[in-house]
Amino acid sequence: MxxxxxxxxxxxxxxxxxxxxxxxxxxxxxxxxxxxxxxxxxxxxxxxxxxxxxxxxxxxxxxxxxxxxxxxxxxxxxxxxxxxxxxxxxxxxxxxxxxxxxxxxxxxxxxxxxxxxxxxxxxxxxxxxxxxxxxxxxxxxxxxxxxxxxxxxxxxxxxxxxxxxxxxxxxxxxxxxxxxxxxxxxxxxxxxxxxxxxxxxxxxxxxxxxxxxxxxxxxxxxxFANITPDKLGMKGLIDIFGRCLNCHACGRACPICYCNLCYFDSADSEVGPKAYEAETETKGAYRLPANTIFYHIGRMIHISLSCIGCGMCTDVCPVSIPVGTIFTRVAESAQEVFKYIPGRNIEEKIPILTFKINEFEEIGEE
Amino acid sequence: MEQTFNPRIIGFLCNWCSYAGADLAGVSRLQMPPSIIPIRVMCSSRVDPLFILTALLRGSDAVLVAGCHPGDCHYQYGNYHTRRRIVLFNKIFETLGLETDRVRLAWVSASEGGRYRDVVTQFTEHIKEKGPNPLKKEIFL
Structure with missing residues (x-):
């Protein structure tokens, strides 16, 4: 060269x-x-x-x-x-x-x-x-x-x-x-x-x-040995994300999280009486700020295929949650399923925006 | 007295196939457990993974997503997108150490009332064996 x-x-x-x-x-x-x-x-x-x-x-x-x-x-x-x-x-x-x-x-x-x-x-x-x-x-x-x-x-x-x-x-x-x-x-x-x-x-x-x-x-x-599935689970997730303030700074800083009108900032995510009554009926209590775990798993679903592991999210977290490490771990396994490496090829489509006719054929058939 | 556990399963049924299939099962008077709470969607690909996540975190015992068989989608390719989403969703749940077998995707066509009954019966049995969704008891989630 x-x-x-x-x-x-x-x-x-x-x-x-x-x-x-x-x-x-x-x-x-x-x-x-x-x-x-x-x-x-x-x-x-x-x-x-x-x-x-x-x-x-x-x-x-x-x-x-x-x-x-x-x-x-x-x-x-x-x-x-x-x-x-x-x-x-x-x-x-x-x-x-x-x-x-x-x-x-x-x-x-x-x-x-x-x-x-x-x-x-x-x-x-x-x-x-x-x-x-x-x-x-x-x-x-x-x-x-x-x-x-x-x-x-x-x-x-x-x-x-x-x-x-x-x-x-x-x-x-x-x-x-x-x-x-x-x-x-x-x-x-x-x-x-x-x-x-x-x-x-x-x-x-x-x-x-x-x-x-x-x-x-x-x-x-x-x-990654510290964040294996058996060490996480809902208990592990609450341990890690429990101190989340719900400030959404990780999403703001994330290059992939681009939506101007984020679902998690929308009126749908507000927790009025309708939202909490349904839960307090069985649980007897309600946690505020609400939906923190929901936000993080939701964001994983949205961006994990494109996550490039830059670590901006960890950097901006005011309560020092290792957001980026968990996301990189999840992203790696999700990208592995579709053999996709984000940012490698501009022609390649993001897996969730495309499909193949003959794949995962066992799913839905049993 | 010990109450028997009757699972509450949120069922997202596609308007063109599975909802009609469920309807057929009903008018044919097929017997099945009353565990599904049906939500009609225009296409199984309308089901945002966040819907499934919401249902599970707020304490439904399981989620069934049903749509047309591959190749039969009313909108041609919607169900292929659904399939990828469910794969992605399950992979993320698996990596996080959460239960993946509380979410099920099933293809049920409009003429398959019998298959709808089988899917519902089998899925309900499976969830009954597993027990209630542990997140239902998780107060501070």
């Missing part, structure tokens, strides 16, 4: 590339993680190349899912002029799922992504955050015990952005002074034509990647 090599840090190299694309009028805007004040991180759509100094795309923080933010920009109509987007692999997969759900459009977007080491929880964005970032950048990706790393990132095996146009191999190199852009698609080649950099031939380092995958798979097995 053709690759461009620069002796700059990843952030600066991405900045140089975006600057070049701006100067050549190849893009009208860049959608990148930015930093304003000391700990003010956010996704920004930049149109003025002088503001590129604000970008910090490889800082390990996910203030919101870029996939969801990007869908906000493209939901009503496709982009009219090309933009470059720098995002993490899971965010890109989320964006692909949103395209399938007709909540976003892929036109006129140049995807730049990198092999991802994971992000630090938003909750850590307080005193000591800078040291954590430093420790993160120094440590190789095989290190899973980095302070503050999201649990969902520690068990993520899909850290290679298969569908991006330009990939930066960061995870297997951990080199802060040199950056390589792997030019994966023809579209990307058109964009980078004329960009001044050393041209080399390079591939992703598969041995190193599979090593990291293996390590994370082991960690995943370890984590």
């Amino acid at each position: 053709k690759a461009l090599k620069l002796s700059q840090s990843p952030d600066n190299a991405i900045g140089s590339l975006l600057k070049y694309l701006f100067e050549q009028n190849k893009i009208s805007a860049a959608f990148v993680l930015c930093k304003n004040n000391s700990r003010d991180y956010f996704y920004g759509l930049i149109t003025d190349k002088n503001l590129l100094e604000k970008i910090t795309p490889t800082t390990p923080i996910m203030p919101s899912s870029a996939g969801k933010m990007l869908s906000k920009l493209t939901m009503l109509e496709p982009l009219t002029s090309p933009i470059a987007v720098v995002l993490r692999p899971c965010e890109m997969r989320a964006f692909y799922e949103l395209i399938k759900l007709e909540q976003a459009r892929p036109d006129n977007i140049l995807f730049i992504s990198f092999t991802c080491k994971g992000v630090i929880s938003i909750k850590e964005s307080k005193d000591g955050f800078e040291e954590k970032i430093e420790a993160y950048q120094k440590n190789p990706a095989t290190e899973l015990t980095l302070p503050g790393l999201r649990q969902c990132c520690q068990i993520c095996e899909n850290f290679v952005p298969e569908n991006a146009d330009i990939i930066l191999p960061l995870i297997e190199k951990n080199d802060l002074n040199n950056t390589t852009f792997l030019i994966k698609t023809e579209k990307a080649e058109d964009f980078v034509q004329g960009f001044e950099a050393e041209t080399v031939e390079e591939e992703l380092n598969d041995t190193e990647i599979s090593k990291i995958k293996e390590k994370r798979a082991r960690k995943k097995a370890e984590v």
Whole structure:
């Protein structure tokens, strides 16, 4: 694969590339993680190349899912002029799922992504955050015990952005002074034509990647061993979700949960006398806030096939419920049934939106 | 005196096949346990998995979803979607360690009054053996 090599840090190299694309009028805007004040991180759509100094795309923080933010920009109509987007692999997969759900459009977007080491929880964005970032950048990706790393990132095996146009191999190199852009698609080649950099031939380092995958798979097995069906059950679920406030922040932050008029926020979910009397008749008491378990299982039913395991839900939970871990577990088993990997292929339909005539034929016949 | 347990089963019956099948079972005077609380839906694919979840969490003992046989759907493909949804629902319940055999999908055509009776009888027997839905007693759910 053709690759461009620069002796700059990843952030600066991405900045140089975006600057070049701006100067050549190849893009009208860049959608990148930015930093304003000391700990003010956010996704920004930049149109003025002088503001590129604000970008910090490889800082390990996910203030919101870029996939969801990007869908906000493209939901009503496709982009009219090309933009470059720098995002993490899971965010890109989320964006692909949103395209399938007709909540976003892929036109006129140049995807730049990198092999991802994971992000630090938003909750850590307080005193000591800078040291954590430093420790993160120094440590190789095989290190899973980095302070503050999201649990969902520690068990993520899909850290290679298969569908991006330009990939930066960061995870297997951990080199802060040199950056390589792997030019994966023809579209990307058109964009980078004329960009001044050393041209080399390079591939992703598969041995190193599979090593990291293996390590994370082991960690995943370890984590999932605590949430097996016999340890859950309704009792286990109440233990885990019992402290839920019903704030629905997990759904708000989830890139896949896109409904503006969520069923669980609707009047149908209000609990007037009709709702509680039916239950108090047999039970003698009623729990408030109501429907918390209902909300979580309901959300699993809605999104588990598309869940890309980003861990936003865990990150935003005010009472520290490991929402993402449970969801990833459920998602994995649901996706396994339909042999579906979310975000892998833009042409592939979400299993619940399609069917095969000859499948599951034993169901309903007995 | 010990009361015998009579399951309450929510039955979602599709308007074109299963509801007519149940009707036929009735007018043919076939004997079956009075455990089903029928809800008529235009198609079995109208049954949002959340309906099933609501029924179970609020204490119904089981849920029966019945629709036209594959290939016979009044809307051509609705029941294939139902089938996938039930598979997904059961998989999620299984992963969470909840009981999956309280939800059943059955294909019953408009002419199969006898099959409707068999499905209801068999399902009711099964739930009777299992006992009441434990979530019914779960106060703080």
